[in-house]
Amino acid sequence: MRLSKRGEYALRALIDIGIASELGRPMLQVSELAAKEKLPVKFLEQILTQLKAAGYVKSKRGKLGGYSLAKRMDRIRFGPVIRLIDGPLAPIPCVSQTSYVRCTCPDEIHCGLRMLMLDVRNAIAKVLDRYTLAEIVEITLRKLRRDKVTPLFLQPSKGLVPILPPELTRKIIVSRN
Amino acid sequence: MRLSKRGEYALRALIDIGIASELGRPMLQVSELAAKEKLPVKFLEQILTQLKAAGYVKSKRGKLGGYSLAKRMDRIRFGPVIRLIDGPLAPIPCVSQTSYVRCTCPDEIHCGLRMLMLDVRNAIAKVLDRYTLAEIVEITLRKLRRDKVTPLFLQPSKGLVPILPPELTRKIIVSRN
DNA sequence: TCGAATTCATACTTGCTTGGTAGGAATTAT
DNA sequence: ATAATTCCTACCAAGCAAGTATGAATTCGA
Structure with a gap:
């Protein structure tokens, strides 16, 4: 009952972009994304163009390009994304x-098996079709704040400085060990 | 999120053996099983030996041989069977x-993804680890009776006659257009 | 004791899927 | 012009899924 790596990376990407955008950094580059989660860049690239084709993200090309969300986060549900990438939930x-x-x-x-599996498929769909990206992002963010941790892509790296106002940035960034 | 054919066939086999045994026909042959569900015989054979090795069924070899359940039906849960054949549910x-x-x-x-997927895995396990074979068999049997249908392997075929008492058999068998 | 019918064991096959790489074209900021 | 990015397409190696094939071992009825 495994989710493929493709599917996993797609969701990770959406969540990360969502978090970043919620923190005032609406556009992320593939390289940042890949670095944060330690994913292969070129593979992730493919996945993002797939997400783009399906209307979940939009991109800006060239220098200072990157990906951002193409729809409101509360309109993105996980079920459809997984169906897009991995096929049916059932x-x-x-x-x-x-x-x-x-x-x-x-x-x-x-058919007894069918009955049982219908239950399983409904249980899965109940989770994946009801949660929105907005909810997951919000919960994650709440946890991060509670534990005073900041997501990696908001920490200065390769010269890219967070766009957040400094006082807020300082309030959130604490440590990562 | 697919269940493999192996896994599917394994569950079908268990359910069928369970139903037959509940109807007084504790032992089924691979060929009967395969015929009923239209599955490849040799493939099913492999799966059954796997189920046997794990202690779910026992076998009798030679002429008039076959497979029967090795444990009480209310002690067989679907989660472990699927884990055996297909690996983790998560x-x-x-x-x-x-x-x-x-x-x-x-x-x-x-990790937001982890949180979400934990929910999914729990939802799946809640179904598969809680249902027992006994329950599925009973529900199936109730449905069959309500609709006055008899399972295929109890209908006479290749000379094998149901072991059910005739009056009960007649009451159940009606038609399969 | 023989032959038919079954389970058991093992090896093999065929195509598909997964999880990527590789190379370069198109686009954009500086 | 150049550097940095996204975009496009092709390719690939390994593993896995879903079986086939072959034959041995066992068990029954005749």
Whole structure:
């Protein structure tokens, strides 16, 4: 029941962009993203263009380019993103709502496995289709503040300085060990 | 988030054996099983020996051989079976309870993705680790009775006659258009 | 005791998927 | 002009999924 690396990286990217944007840094570069989560740059690049094609992010090319969100965070749900990248959430095709395929069993109505897997698929969808990026970002941010930690891409690195007002930056940045 | 065919077939087999056994037919042959669900015989064979090795079923060899359950149905939960065949339920390794592996992200505590996926993994486990084979079999059987249908392997085929008492058999068997 | 029917064990195959690399073209700020 | 970025496309190696194939070991009925 694994999420692919592709899917994982896609979600990480969205969340990171979301956090950064919430902190006043709406655009992130692939290299920053990759560095933060230690992901392969070129692979992530591909994933982001896929997210772009689907309308989740938009990009600016050239020097000082990067990616930013293309929709409001509270309109981005995780289920659709995963479906886009990894396919259906359902464990078996005959319980998929978005791409149903009949299975080989002789009698779907009385199929115990189907019933069980429908429960599973609903449980999964209940989480992934209900949470929005806004919620996850907000919760994460709250946790970060509570523990007085700042996300990596807001710490100065390779000359890129946070765009946050200095007093707020200082209030948040504390340490990372 | 797919269940593999292996996993699917394993569960189907268990459920079918469970139903048959509940109807007084404790032992099923691979060929019957495969015929009923239209699965490749030799593949199913492999899966059953795997289930046997793990103690879910026992077998009798030779003519009139077959497979039967090795444990009480109310002691067989679906989660462990799937873990056996397909590996962990968790979408990403860092939220697996049974085989945790740290992920690449710099800070697990404040990882939004991890939090989300933990929810997903719990939702999945809540279904699969709580349902027992006994429950699924019972529900299926109730449905079958309500709709007056009999499972295929209890209908006479290749000379194998149901072991159910005839009056009960007649009451259940009605039609399968 | 023989033959048929079954499970058991192991090796192999075929195509697909995953998780990337590689190389370069197009775009943009300085 | 140049450096830094995104964009595009092709490629690739390894592993995995879903089986096939072959034959041995076991068990029954005749």
